Amino acid sequence: MTIDLQSVRKEFVARDGARTPAVEDVSLTLGEGEFVVIVGPSGCGKTTVLNMIAGLERPTAGAILADGRPVTGPGVDRGVMFQDYALFPWRTVAENVAFPLRFGPAGAGLSGAAIGDRVDATLTLVGLAAARDKYPHQLSGGMRQRVALARLLSYEPKVLLMDEPLAALDAQTRTILQDELLRIWGQDGPAASRRTVLFITHAIDEAVFLADRVVVMSSHPGRVREIVPVDLPRPRNDATRADPDFQRIAQHIWSLIKNEAYRAATS
Amino acid sequence: MNARLLRMATLPVALIALWEALGRALGGPRTPLPSKVAGEAALLIMSGDLPAALAQSLGRVFSGFAIAAAIAIPLGIAMGRLRAVERNLDPVIESFRPVAAIAMLPLAILWLGAGSGAAVMLVAYAAFFPILIHAVAGAKGVDANLARAAATMGVSGATLARSVIMPAAMPQIAVGLRIGLAVAWTAIVAAELAVGAKAGGGASGGVGQMMFAYYAYSIELNRIIVCMIAVGLVSLALDRLMRFALARAMPWIET
Numbered sequence: 163m164t165i166d167l168q169s170v171r172k173e174f175v176a177r178d179g180a181r182t183p184a185v186e187d188v189s190l191t192l193g194e195g196e197f198v199v200i201v202g203p204s205g206c207g208k209t210t211v212l213n214m215i216a217g218l219e220r221p222t223a224g225a226i227l228a229d230g231r232p233v234t235g236p237g238v239d240r241g242v243m244f245q246d247y248a249l250f251p252w253r254t255v256a257e258n259v260a261f262p263l264r265f266g267p268a269g270a271g272l273s274g275a276a277i278g279d280r281v282d283a284t285l286t287l288v289g290l291a292a293a294r295d296k297y298p299h300q301l302s303g304g305m306r307q308r309v310a311l312a313r314l315l316s317y318e319p320k321v322l323l324m325d326e327p328l329a330a331l332d333a334q335t336r337t338i339l340q341d342e343l344l345r346i347w348g349q350d351g352p353a354a355s356r357r358t359v360l361f362i363t364h365a366i367d368e369a370v371f372l373a374d375r376v377v378v379m380s381s382h383p384g385r386v387r388e389i390v391p392v393d394l395p396r397p398r399n400d401a402t403r404a405d406p407d408f409q410r411i412a413q414h415i416w417s418l419i420k421n422e423a424y425r426a427a428t429s
Numbered sequence: 430m431n432a433r434l435l436r437m438a439t440l441p442v443a444l445i446a447l448w449e450a451l452g453r454a455l456g457g458p459r460t461p462l463p464s465k466v467a468g469e470a471a472l473l474i475m476s477g478d479l480p481a482a483l484a485q486s487l488g489r490v491f492s493g494f495a496i497a498a499a500i501a502i503p504l505g506i507a508m509g510r511l512r513a514v515e516r517n518l519d520p521v522i523e524s525f526r527p528v529a530a531i532a533m534l535p536l537a538i539l540w541l542g543a544g545s546g547a548a549v550m551l552v553a554y555a556a557f558f559p560i561l562i563h564a565v566a567g568a569k570g571v572d573a574n575l576a577r578a579a580a581t582m583g584v585s586g587a588t589l590a591r592s593v594i595m596p597a598a599m600p601q602i603a604v605g606l607r608i609g610l611a612v613a614w615t616a617i618v619a620a621e622l623a624v625g626a627k628a629g630g631g632a633s634g635g636v637g638q639m640m641f642a643y644y645a646y647s648i649e650l651n652r653i654i655v656c657m658i659a660v661g662l663v664s665l666a667l668d669r670l671m672r673f674a675l676a677r678a679m680p681w682i683e684t
Contacts, residue, residue: 216581238583248578252596252681262582265592297681317582 163229163239163320163358165192165215170224172210183383184210188224190377190386192321195356197347199373201366201415203422207384208362209245212323215360216242228321238268241319245326247310249298256281256294259312268317284316287346304335315346321358322347328368340371341399349396366419370412371398378418381426387418461650469651470658478639479659486617486635487663489545493552494613501557501609502602505564506590509598515565522561530555530616534623548620548635555616556609563605567598600682603675610671614664636660 172185185207192198200208213219214226217236226233228240249258263269263277272280285291288308298306307327314322328336348356363369369376373392380387392411394402402408445463452462473479508515530551537547571594579585579593595602621637640656643649676682 218577218580236580236583238581240581242578242581244574244578246574248572248574250575250593250596252599252679261579261592262584265579265588266583268583299681 164194165190165240165321165358165360166225166227166230167191167211167215168225168227170211170214170221170226172207172214172219173222185214185221186383186385188384188386190389192358192360195353195358197356197359197361197372197374198377199361199363199369199375200377200379201363201369201419202379202384202387203381203419203426204364205384205426206379206381208379209325210384212242212325212360212362215321216240216323218242238262238266238317239319240321240323241314241317243310243314243322243324243327245329247298247306247327249306249309249313251298254295254297255290255301255309255312256285258298258309259284259316261313262317266317268319280316284312287315288312288342303330303332304339307331307339311343311346319357321360324359324361326362326364328363328365336365336368340368344372344396344398349398366412366415367403367408369415370394370408371402376411376415378415380419380422390415459648459650461654465651466654466658469649470655473652473655479636479655482634482636482639482656483659483663486621486637489548489621489635490552490610490613490617490667492545493549493554493617494556494610496549496553497556497609497613498560498606500553501560501605502564502595503590505561505602505605506568506594506598508561509565509568510590510594522558526558531619531623534620537620538624543624547624548617551620552613552616556613559608559612560602560605563608564598564602567601567605568594570601571597599679603679606675607668607671610667611664614660614667618660 167188167190170185170188171183173181173183175181188207188211190198190211200211202208210219214221215228215233217233217240228237233240250261253261260277260281263272263280269277281294282291285294288311290305290308290312293301293305293309298309301309307330310327328339331339347359361369361372370392376390376392378387378390379385390411394405394407394411449463452460456462470479504518508518533551533554534547537550541547541550575593575597576589579589584592617635618637618640621635622641624638636656636659640653643652643656
């Protein structure tokens with residue numbers, strides 16, 4: 163699925179009528195099977211862009227098209243992974259992963275056994291088969307993140323929208339999950355089997371490691387500063403992180419957001 | 430452990446001993462005494478009268494409580510989630526809420542007769558409000574991200590209410606259920622006392638009516654006290670049972 167943002171603008175209106183522009187004139191296309199990462203300082207509207215593509219928020223002006231059709235609300239073709247994972251605390255790992263199939267339209271026509279098979283396969287894919295009967299509160303942050311990923315993958319949305327999914331994790335877990343994310347996305351397989359991904363982070367090295375293109379945003383209001391192509395070869399692995407090109411691209415992105423980041427950190 | 434038990438028992442035992450001593454020294458032939466109360470308790474339990482009366486009262490409490498929960502939980506969730514429903518219903522509900530359950534008794538008896546029907550209705554009325562109010566608060570307090578997450582999976586409307594809102598609000602609803610059950614048990618005793626008066630000690634039964642008969646006809650204070658103690662113990666047992674059942678129903682809550 164391709165996603166097309168055309169001159170999208172978003173204003174938030176406060177109770178007293180004051181208008182705050184959050185996103186200004188964002189135009190961006192996510193190609194079929196493309197992995198696009200947005201980086202930018204806090205307040206640059208990256209989450210707002212993701213929420214608008216998800217259909218959770220409406221743009222004030224401009225258009226958002228999914229495969230050419232306007233986005234009017236949430237849909238199972240565009241799956242979201244939330245920053246705080248939004249797991250259902252009263253459901254076990256397996257029940258969380260089964261949720262979109264049991265209660266949503268994606269599972270229509272699937273028998274209970276078929277749903278069970280899909281859940282098992284997805285849990286195995288993300289390495290959670292042993293934790294299937296645990297509740298979210300019994301899991302570490304990294305495992306919760308995997309549950310959220312499994313729940314997202316279980317109903318096979320065509321576009322994966324991921325809002326800082328690795329932000330809450332320690333550095334080692336992050337590195338491991340970056341590798342796994344690319345494996346699950348299908349970087350070892352043919353490009354045609356990959357899903358379209360929009361991934362938000364504020365970690366530049368993470369963005370460069372994952373992305374086909376990095377969208378650098380600036381804040382107040384959020385605008386696209388530059389779109390940086392990452393032509394590092396796939397599959398990517400630890401060697402990629404040591405690649406001089408990787409360093410060069412990361413340095414370039416840092417130079418783009420450095421000033422704003424300093425300002426945000428000292429204000 | 431034994432030392433603690435001893436400390437806990439000291440005051441009650443002393444009070445009972447004082448009651449017995451004062452009653453014997455100053456009281457008349459009808460003055461209730463702990464020794465007599467114990468004897469009457471044994472008689473009422475052995476004869477099966479007290480267990481039967483309690484069983485009948487409990488049956489009414491469970492019926493009324495079930496009716497209250499079946500209406501209050503879905504209604505409370507609808508009120509908590511849909512602004513229009515709350516705006517329309519809130520004034521009606523808030524104007525009934527201060528009307529004590531017992532004030533509904535004349536209507537209950539006129540409509541349903543001086544039997545189980547009226548008692549069940551009063552119990553349902555009394556238990557309805559705490560359950561409703563907690564269900565409304567619980568539904569309002571659901572983490573907005575959970576509903577948003579469900580929306581991205583195509584889950585909305587009644588399915589959302591059933592699969593997300595209700596379980597997410599469950600810890601709060603559980604508080605309402607506990608309060609509702611306690612209130613229901615209080616209401617049944619009052620209702621049976623009053624229905625018993627109307628029925629003239631007839632066949633309405635239950636522990637409240639049993640108390641009414643001992644008060645109005647045979648004047649047996651010892652037996653009334655047995656009933657009071659039984660009512661208190663059952664109330665305690667009900668709450669413990671409820672907490673156990675709710676903990677079993679919500680295994681994801683760490684206790």
